[in-house]
Amino acid sequence: MPDNPWFSWSYVTSSWDELSTLLWQHALITVEAVLIAFVVSVPLAALAARVRWLAGPILAGTSALYTIPSLALFAILAPVLGIGRTSVLVGLVLYALVILVRNTLAGLQSVDPAVLDAARGLGFGRFRRFWSVELPGALPGILAGLRLATVSTVALVTVGVVVGYGGLGTLILRGFQSFYRAEIMTATLLCLLLALVLDVVIWAVGRALTPWRRGAGA
Template sequence: MQPHATTDPPANPWFSWDYVQRNWGDLTTALEQHSSLTLQAVAIALVIALPLAAAAHLRPRLAGPLVGTTGVLYTIPSLALFGLLAPYTGIGRTTVLIGLVTYALLVLVRNILVGLQGVDEDVRDAARGLGYGRARMLLTVELPNALPSIVAGVRLATVTTVALVTVGVVVGYGGLGQLMFRGFRSRYHAEIMTATILCLLLALAFDLALFLIGKALTPWARATRNA
């Protein structure tokens, strides 16, 4: 009777440092694409959301229709939205960017509006007593006081956008989503897991950076908590 041959256990197919080393170029390219898309989409959405939320704050009758419209846009499935845009904007970055901006608008408009509406009425009364007009009060009193809510909205929109960028693979521009899709097609688990981990780390890095920026922009909030 022959003895059983001993074999080493198979390597874990979900983690492979060898894959990272062999595909470093693809990983860095996809990560750069993912990062730039996220930052650009959130920046554009913020530029659009600020005046929209300010207008809704100054004209409360606009708040309902504005939030409702952005809410309807947010409910459109991402695959369907990219598919609807592709015939008009083509395949690639522009289509993905428009979709990402559309989804980020709801989060940003709501948070900015909530922040503006939540400014202490005593602060507004003090500004009126100093002769502040409506526009000056908005720019120099209400927006600075609404910063914590605005930063919270930007953080949420950024993390959400990091996840949504991956869906851009349907129109050929999905950052790390390209690697995930390639891994699914080839059943290469290490590629899927590596792209997923990088996506999570990117979201955490952006969130931490925005948290620190928010603390730096609102020193009075720390002073209030410590008092």
Template sequence: MRLAAPSNPWFSWEYLQRNSADVLTALQQHTTLTLEAVVLAFALALPLGALAHLRPRLGAPLLGVAGVMYTVPSLALFAVLAPYTGVGRTTVLVGLVAYALLVLIRNVLVGLQGVDPAVRDAARGMGYGRVRLLLTVELPQAVPSIVAGLRLATVSTVALVTVGVVVGYGGLGQLMFRGFRSNYHAEIMTATVLCLLLALVCDLVIAGVGRRLTPWARSTRPV
């Protein structure tokens, strides 16, 4: 990055002080949108992943459809959605959920299928039914993979929210675009740094929760 003229610096504390309310609004919009999208996608992905695991015949088309959705660029998806869901929050949210869904379903499925067959056999031998097996044995075993999926989905959702700028609801992307329009370097850089920080914080929080959820991972070291 080359040094900018002093009148238009990339980093400016003054900008942050003067526009703190504006920046905070954008950050809040960004954060709530991300959390809402990931929570919704997770609530959808858990049953869908379990269904795909229990009924493998349904699994392949489910992953196929999700894969096709994933290939469609976000700009195109927002463009296709916008005429129906309007310009604003709903469009962005629907798009974000669609993208987070594939990552989550795939990781739930990988986690459930990665359970050691011997463990599954043991549970079945103890008289566990299919549903109880899923809920009390397979699901806890799949937690590491699910947490990895959540981290991935959250980080990419944070980045993706910015594209919402095309429908006027892009959180920090809004700042980036405005900064670009008015050629205000500090605004772009502030929004970018905040985006990266938000992604990092979310990632660390989810990783921490994942560690708390799998105490056995800390005590028993894999040989």
């Protein structure tokens, strides 16, 4: 076996305590960032859907944030929020917002107007109509946004290592510094596995929450 292999199972077994800790940190900050972004994006998208002239500024503002290079954004946030987890978390939330706002807005706009008229005819107030009719109708778009935002966030977490909190990015950076390829490849594979697992979980939750789509597909 070469001294510097692309993958080493002995490295994985001997370093599993560190790998599992970094994997947990990576997964936790990913889920936390996406959940916070989701909570912020739903009211923003609802506002954009209801007040049409605000849709342009809201979408433009979130899109502008997404164009900032991740290294630059984390570097800008670090002097304000400090080195470490908080700066990375805020940056990840800002990046996830553009995906979630766009998909949630698209989902809300796709709800059949006839269904909304029927809800008004039944005496549904604005809040009840949104909660019981618009939000369930927008679920497919919202879930698609959640899946995309989650996968992209898994990748972006690794960049957070430049400000002291990068999860599996710690291994990637260390591997580059020491030219140890197995460390880089192991971290990369764990990122891919984490993204796949989270994507499947969201898909399964979405399937459970939208039983009418299963019936339509059948």
